[in-house]
Amino acid sequence: xxxxxxxxxxxxxxxxxxxxxxxxxxxxxxxxxxxxxxxxxxxxxxxxxxxxxxxxxxxxxxxxxxxxxxxxxxxxxxxxxxxxxxxxxxxxxxxxxxxxxxxxxxxxxxxxxxxxxxxxxxxxxxxxxxxxxxxxxxxxxxxxxxxxxxxxxxxxxxxxxxxxxxxxxxxxxxxxxxxxxxxxxxxxxxxxxxxxxxxxxxxxxxxxxxxxxxxxxxxxxxxxxxxxxxxxxxxxxxxxxxxxxxxxxxxxxxxxxxxxxxxx
Numbered sequence: 307x308x309x310x311x312x313x314x315x316x317x318x319x320x321x322x323x324x325x326x327x328x329x330x331x332x333x334x335x336x337x338x339x340x341x342x343x344x345x346x347x348x349x350x351x352x353x354x355x356x357x358x359x360x361x362x363x364x365x366x367x368x369x370x371x372x373x374x375x376x377x378x379x380x381x382x383x384x385x386x387x388x389x390x391x392x393x394x395x396x397x398x399x400x401x402x403x404x405x406x407x408x409x410x411x412x413x414x415x416x417x418x419x420x421x422x423x424x425x426x427x428x429x430x431x432x433x434x435x436x437x438x439x440x441x442x443x444x445x446x447x448x449x450x451x452x453x454x455x456x457x458x459x460x461x462x463x464x465x466x467x468x469x470x471x472x473x474x475x476x477x478x479x480x481x482x483x484x485x486x487x488x489x490x491x492x493x494x495x496x497x498x499x500x501x502x503x504x505x506x507x508x509x510x511x512x513x514x515x516x517x518x519x520x521x522x523x524x525x526x527x528x529x530x531x532x533x534x535x536x537x538x539x540x541x542x543x544x545x546x547x548x549x550x551x552x553x554x555x556x557x558x559x560x561x562x563x564x565x566x567x568x569x570x
Contacts, residue, residue, distance in 0.1 A: 310342035312357035314349035395552040410543035427464035432456035443513035454491035474503040
Protein backbone atom coordinates (compact mmCIF):
# COMPACT_ATOMS: atom_id res chain seq x y z
CA UNK A 307 0.00 0.00 0.00
CA UNK A 308 1.23 3.48 -0.92
CA UNK A 309 0.28 6.64 0.96
CA UNK A 310 0.40 10.30 -0.10
CA UNK A 311 0.17 13.04 2.54
CA UNK A 312 -1.29 16.41 1.56
CA UNK A 313 -1.28 19.10 4.24
CA UNK A 314 -1.85 22.82 4.54
CA UNK A 315 0.91 25.13 5.82
CA UNK A 316 -0.50 25.79 9.27
CA UNK A 317 2.08 24.99 11.95
CA UNK A 318 -0.01 22.30 13.64
CA UNK A 319 -0.80 20.61 10.32
CA UNK A 320 2.89 20.52 9.38
CA UNK A 321 3.78 18.95 12.74
CA UNK A 322 1.06 16.28 12.40
CA UNK A 323 2.09 15.52 8.81
CA UNK A 324 5.69 14.97 9.91
CA UNK A 325 4.57 12.67 12.73
CA UNK A 326 2.41 10.73 10.27
CA UNK A 327 5.32 10.29 7.85
CA UNK A 328 7.53 8.95 10.65
CA UNK A 329 4.78 6.54 11.75
CA UNK A 330 4.31 5.27 8.20
CA UNK A 331 8.04 4.68 7.72
CA UNK A 332 8.24 2.93 11.09
CA UNK A 333 5.54 0.51 9.92
CA UNK A 334 7.12 0.02 6.48
CA UNK A 335 4.32 1.81 4.62
CA UNK A 336 5.51 3.46 1.39
CA UNK A 337 5.13 7.23 0.98
CA UNK A 338 4.36 7.88 -2.70
CA UNK A 339 3.09 11.31 -3.75
CA UNK A 340 2.79 10.37 -7.43
CA UNK A 341 0.82 7.12 -7.51
CA UNK A 342 -0.73 6.57 -4.09
CA UNK A 343 -3.46 4.16 -3.10
CA UNK A 344 -4.63 6.45 -0.30
CA UNK A 345 -4.35 10.24 -0.02
CA UNK A 346 -4.34 11.54 3.55
CA UNK A 347 -5.44 15.16 3.86
CA UNK A 348 -4.06 16.89 6.98
CA UNK A 349 -5.90 20.13 7.67
CA UNK A 350 -9.52 21.10 7.11
CA UNK A 351 -12.16 20.68 4.45
CA UNK A 352 -10.39 23.20 2.21
CA UNK A 353 -7.23 21.10 2.39
CA UNK A 354 -9.17 18.02 1.33
CA UNK A 355 -10.61 19.91 -1.65
CA UNK A 356 -7.06 20.84 -2.60
CA UNK A 357 -5.97 17.20 -2.27
CA UNK A 358 -8.85 16.11 -4.49
CA UNK A 359 -7.91 18.59 -7.22
CA UNK A 360 -4.24 17.55 -7.05
CA UNK A 361 -5.16 13.90 -7.63
CA UNK A 362 -8.25 14.51 -9.76
CA UNK A 363 -6.78 12.55 -12.69
CA UNK A 364 -6.44 9.52 -10.39
CA UNK A 365 -9.92 9.77 -8.89
CA UNK A 366 -10.95 6.25 -9.84
CA UNK A 367 -7.85 4.60 -8.35
CA UNK A 368 -7.26 6.50 -5.09
CA UNK A 369 -9.17 6.80 -1.83
CA UNK A 370 -9.14 9.89 0.35
CA UNK A 371 -9.22 10.20 4.12
CA UNK A 372 -9.17 13.37 6.20
CA UNK A 373 -7.20 14.03 9.38
CA UNK A 374 -8.46 17.30 10.82
CA UNK A 375 -6.13 19.58 12.76
CA UNK A 376 -8.94 21.67 14.24
CA UNK A 377 -12.54 20.79 14.98
CA UNK A 378 -14.03 17.86 13.11
CA UNK A 379 -14.66 18.98 9.52
CA UNK A 380 -17.41 17.92 7.16
CA UNK A 381 -15.13 15.72 5.04
CA UNK A 382 -12.75 14.62 7.79
CA UNK A 383 -13.36 11.64 10.07
CA UNK A 384 -10.34 11.86 12.35
CA UNK A 385 -8.92 14.47 14.73
CA UNK A 386 -5.20 15.09 15.11
CA UNK A 387 -5.48 13.90 18.73
CA UNK A 388 -6.42 10.46 17.35
CA UNK A 389 -3.23 10.02 15.34
CA UNK A 390 -2.31 6.64 16.89
CA UNK A 391 -5.73 5.11 16.15
CA UNK A 392 -5.64 6.61 12.66
CA UNK A 393 -2.23 5.08 11.93
CA UNK A 394 -3.47 1.70 13.14
CA UNK A 395 -6.44 1.90 10.74
CA UNK A 396 -4.12 2.76 7.83
CA UNK A 397 -1.80 -0.15 8.62
CA UNK A 398 -4.72 -2.59 8.69
CA UNK A 399 -6.40 -1.17 5.58
CA UNK A 400 -8.33 -3.75 3.56
CA UNK A 401 -9.61 -1.56 0.74
CA UNK A 402 -12.96 -0.59 2.24
CA UNK A 403 -14.48 2.57 0.77
CA UNK A 404 -17.57 4.74 0.40
CA UNK A 405 -18.22 6.57 -2.89
CA UNK A 406 -19.89 9.91 -3.58
CA UNK A 407 -21.05 11.61 -6.83
CA UNK A 408 -18.95 14.30 -8.53
CA UNK A 409 -19.88 17.29 -10.66
CA UNK A 410 -18.63 17.42 -14.25
CA UNK A 411 -18.23 20.95 -15.63
CA UNK A 412 -17.69 21.47 -19.36
CA UNK A 413 -16.46 24.87 -20.56
CA UNK A 414 -17.06 25.62 -24.27
CA UNK A 415 -14.98 28.40 -25.85
CA UNK A 416 -15.85 30.60 -28.84
CA UNK A 417 -13.25 28.63 -30.81
CA UNK A 418 -15.39 25.52 -30.37
CA UNK A 419 -12.86 23.90 -28.03
CA UNK A 420 -14.25 22.39 -24.84
CA UNK A 421 -12.58 21.53 -21.53
CA UNK A 422 -13.87 19.28 -18.75
CA UNK A 423 -13.32 19.75 -15.02
CA UNK A 424 -14.43 17.79 -11.95
CA UNK A 425 -15.64 19.27 -8.67
CA UNK A 426 -16.13 17.55 -5.35
CA UNK A 427 -18.15 20.40 -3.82
CA UNK A 428 -19.56 22.84 -6.33
CA UNK A 429 -19.10 25.20 -9.25
CA UNK A 430 -20.05 28.86 -8.92
CA UNK A 431 -20.48 31.41 -11.71
CA UNK A 432 -20.42 35.02 -10.48
CA UNK A 433 -20.09 38.44 -12.03
CA UNK A 434 -18.19 40.69 -9.58
CA UNK A 435 -19.36 43.95 -11.18
CA UNK A 436 -22.77 44.47 -12.70
CA UNK A 437 -25.47 41.89 -13.34
CA UNK A 438 -24.83 38.39 -14.66
CA UNK A 439 -27.21 37.64 -17.53
CA UNK A 440 -27.38 34.07 -18.82
CA UNK A 441 -29.84 31.74 -20.54
CA UNK A 442 -30.47 28.48 -18.69
CA UNK A 443 -31.38 25.31 -20.60
CA UNK A 444 -32.89 22.20 -19.02
CA UNK A 445 -33.86 19.01 -20.81
CA UNK A 446 -32.33 20.41 -23.98
CA UNK A 447 -34.78 23.34 -24.03
CA UNK A 448 -34.57 27.01 -23.03
CA UNK A 449 -35.86 27.30 -19.46
CA UNK A 450 -35.23 30.85 -18.24
CA UNK A 451 -33.09 33.94 -18.62
CA UNK A 452 -31.27 34.50 -15.36
CA UNK A 453 -30.35 37.94 -14.07
CA UNK A 454 -28.56 38.39 -10.78
CA UNK A 455 -25.24 37.92 -8.99
CA UNK A 456 -24.64 34.33 -10.02
CA UNK A 457 -25.45 30.62 -10.12
CA UNK A 458 -24.16 27.77 -7.94
CA UNK A 459 -24.28 24.11 -8.97
CA UNK A 460 -23.51 21.63 -6.19
CA UNK A 461 -22.96 17.93 -5.64
CA UNK A 462 -24.87 16.23 -2.80
CA UNK A 463 -21.86 16.53 -0.47
CA UNK A 464 -21.41 20.14 -1.61
CA UNK A 465 -25.08 20.89 -0.97
CA UNK A 466 -24.21 21.93 2.60
CA UNK A 467 -21.92 24.76 1.39
CA UNK A 468 -22.83 27.73 -0.84
CA UNK A 469 -25.96 25.90 -2.00
CA UNK A 470 -27.36 25.79 1.55
CA UNK A 471 -26.65 29.50 2.01
CA UNK A 472 -28.69 30.10 -1.17
CA UNK A 473 -31.69 28.28 0.33
CA UNK A 474 -30.96 24.99 -1.42
CA UNK A 475 -31.82 21.56 -0.04
CA UNK A 476 -29.30 19.27 1.64
CA UNK A 477 -29.03 16.16 -0.57
CA UNK A 478 -27.90 12.74 0.65
CA UNK A 479 -24.87 11.56 -1.40
CA UNK A 480 -26.59 8.28 -2.27
CA UNK A 481 -28.66 10.37 -4.71
CA UNK A 482 -26.81 10.77 -8.05
CA UNK A 483 -27.96 14.33 -8.70
CA UNK A 484 -26.77 17.94 -8.83
CA UNK A 485 -28.51 21.06 -7.57
CA UNK A 486 -28.61 24.55 -9.06
CA UNK A 487 -29.33 27.52 -6.83
CA UNK A 488 -29.60 31.22 -7.61
CA UNK A 489 -27.41 33.89 -6.02
CA UNK A 490 -29.39 37.12 -5.54
CA UNK A 491 -31.57 36.77 -8.65
CA UNK A 492 -33.56 39.76 -9.92
CA UNK A 493 -37.28 39.10 -9.85
CA UNK A 494 -39.87 41.79 -10.64
CA UNK A 495 -42.67 42.53 -13.16
CA UNK A 496 -40.12 42.74 -16.00
CA UNK A 497 -37.54 40.07 -15.15
CA UNK A 498 -38.47 36.70 -13.74
CA UNK A 499 -36.71 33.42 -12.87
CA UNK A 500 -38.09 30.34 -11.11
CA UNK A 501 -36.50 31.61 -7.90
CA UNK A 502 -36.17 28.10 -6.44
CA UNK A 503 -33.32 25.59 -6.34
CA UNK A 504 -33.46 22.90 -9.02
CA UNK A 505 -32.42 19.28 -8.53
CA UNK A 506 -31.33 17.60 -11.75
CA UNK A 507 -30.88 13.81 -11.98
CA UNK A 508 -28.10 11.78 -13.53
CA UNK A 509 -28.01 11.78 -17.36
CA UNK A 510 -29.48 15.31 -17.60
CA UNK A 511 -27.52 18.50 -18.11
CA UNK A 512 -27.85 22.07 -16.94
CA UNK A 513 -26.62 24.33 -19.75
CA UNK A 514 -25.80 27.97 -19.13
CA UNK A 515 -25.16 30.44 -21.97
CA UNK A 516 -23.78 33.72 -20.57
CA UNK A 517 -24.45 36.99 -22.36
CA UNK A 518 -21.12 38.61 -21.42
CA UNK A 519 -17.56 37.60 -20.63
CA UNK A 520 -17.08 39.56 -17.42
CA UNK A 521 -17.74 36.68 -15.04
CA UNK A 522 -15.72 34.16 -13.04
CA UNK A 523 -16.10 30.39 -12.92
CA UNK A 524 -15.00 28.86 -9.62
CA UNK A 525 -15.01 25.14 -8.87
CA UNK A 526 -13.87 23.88 -5.48
CA UNK A 527 -10.76 26.07 -4.99
CA UNK A 528 -9.96 26.60 -8.66
CA UNK A 529 -10.85 29.58 -10.88
CA UNK A 530 -11.45 30.18 -14.61
CA UNK A 531 -11.76 33.65 -16.16
CA UNK A 532 -14.97 34.00 -18.15
CA UNK A 533 -13.35 35.31 -21.34
CA UNK A 534 -14.44 33.75 -24.65
CA UNK A 535 -16.79 31.27 -22.99
CA UNK A 536 -20.02 30.63 -24.90
CA UNK A 537 -21.43 27.78 -22.86
CA UNK A 538 -21.13 26.03 -19.49
CA UNK A 539 -22.53 22.53 -18.99
CA UNK A 540 -23.11 20.80 -15.68
CA UNK A 541 -23.99 17.17 -15.02
CA UNK A 542 -23.35 14.28 -12.65
CA UNK A 543 -19.99 12.80 -13.59
CA UNK A 544 -19.60 9.17 -14.54
CA UNK A 545 -16.69 9.17 -12.07
CA UNK A 546 -17.01 9.11 -8.29
CA UNK A 547 -14.81 10.14 -5.39
CA UNK A 548 -13.85 7.37 -2.98
CA UNK A 549 -13.19 7.76 0.75
CA UNK A 550 -11.46 5.16 2.91
CA UNK A 551 -14.17 3.75 5.16
CA UNK A 552 -12.41 3.02 8.44
CA UNK A 553 -15.04 4.62 10.64
CA UNK A 554 -16.77 6.75 8.04
CA UNK A 555 -19.24 9.08 9.76
CA UNK A 556 -22.84 8.85 8.55
CA UNK A 557 -23.81 11.75 6.27
CA UNK A 558 -26.71 12.95 8.45
CA UNK A 559 -24.45 12.77 11.49
CA UNK A 560 -22.01 15.03 9.63
CA UNK A 561 -24.81 17.49 8.89
CA UNK A 562 -25.89 17.44 12.53
CA UNK A 563 -22.33 17.97 13.75
CA UNK A 564 -21.84 20.87 11.35
CA UNK A 565 -25.09 22.77 11.84
CA UNK A 566 -27.12 21.55 14.80
CA UNK A 567 -26.37 21.25 18.50
CA UNK A 568 -27.08 18.04 20.38
CA UNK A 569 -30.72 17.44 21.32
CA UNK A 570 -31.09 17.39 25.07
